[in-house]
Amino acid sequence: MSKNWTRSLRDRLQQEIPMEHLLPDTLPKYVDSYVYLFGVLTLAAFVWIILSGTILAIFGPDWWHVSPVGHFFNSLHFWSIQSFFFFMILHLWAQFLMAAWRDGRHFTWIGGWLMFLVSILAGLTGYLSQNNFDAQWIAVQGKDAMNAAGIGGFFNLLNFGQMYSLHIFVLPLILILLLGGHLLLIRKHGVVEPLPPDPKSEVRQG
Amino acid sequence: MGQGLQPPIPAGGAWEFSWLNLSSPDIIVVVLMVVIFILAIALPFPGGKE
Incomplete structure (x- = not known):
């Protein structure tokens, strides 16, 4: 077969991250702990930041400072950021203490x-x-x-x-x-x- | 007069040393982080399915 960018990229992906690794349906036993949830909680907070931030960007400062609904989305953005940093720090502690760079x-x-x-x-x-x-x-x-x-x-x-x-x-x-x-x-x-x-x-x- | 309304608006009583200056909200957040971290390690995780 001749060389081809699409095929070589596909082969590379299959070799580097096979589907069983990309979308696994089982996890090791030692993952049964709340400590492993801090990363995905940070990710969830990030999704809320993007969603609330997109709405703030659409309507603008006049809206988020004056309208009650604007205040609500402003607060939603603020508290999403608080939980984002909160869980990111806990995720950092957890990964540091388990030396996750090994x-x-x-x-x-x-x-x-x-x-x-x-x-x-x-x-x-x-x-x-x-x-x-x-x-x-x-x-x-x-x-x-x-x-x-x-x-x-x-x-x-x-x-x-x-x-x-x-x-x-x-x-x-x-x-x-x-x-x-x-x-x-x-x-x-x-x-x-x-x-x-x-x-x-x-x-x-x- | 009105000093508290000039930015930077003080967040509350502060726990102050030359090397550390934490307001009460700061302390609440840091303590909450430590408590949740300890609970996450200590509490048994439900489930245990195959």
Whole structure:
């Protein structure tokens, strides 16, 4: 058979992430713990952030500051973000304590950190996109830090258009791409096995 | 007068050291995270199906 981009991509995918790994119907016994739910809770919060944020973007600041329904979706967006960061930190603790970067899972770990950092940036641009006095205050205070870091020239906190575009398009796009890679890597490698028992504690028991 | 209404609006009483400055909402969230994390480890997971 002659070479062909579609076929080589298909062969590569079948080799890297076979369907049994991509959509498994069983999980190892050690996954029977609430600790393994923090990741998917973060993902669920992210879905709510995107949904409520899309509605906020359609109707705009006049609506989310004045209309009662706008207030509701503003609050929904706010609390989704609170639970997003809450569960992301718990997910981070869990993965740190089980050393989840073992056995070739280093890029899953690094990707998680990248998403954490991008999320903080998304949080900052979100605060700046509120269109209220708080947003103005944060922009005026924060611009000095950006100028001191030497990036004020192309990352201008006082420029609402720039901050809003970053917040509703660029940063979510980066997050969704990183998240897709994160989930594919998890499905490729499977859930990390529990840490081996500490040999010292075995000696003490014996 | 009206000092509390000028941004940054204080979040509440603060637990303050030179190296740490946590408001009461901060403390509530951090304690809640620790409690939920411990419960997630300690509580038995229902199910156990094949």
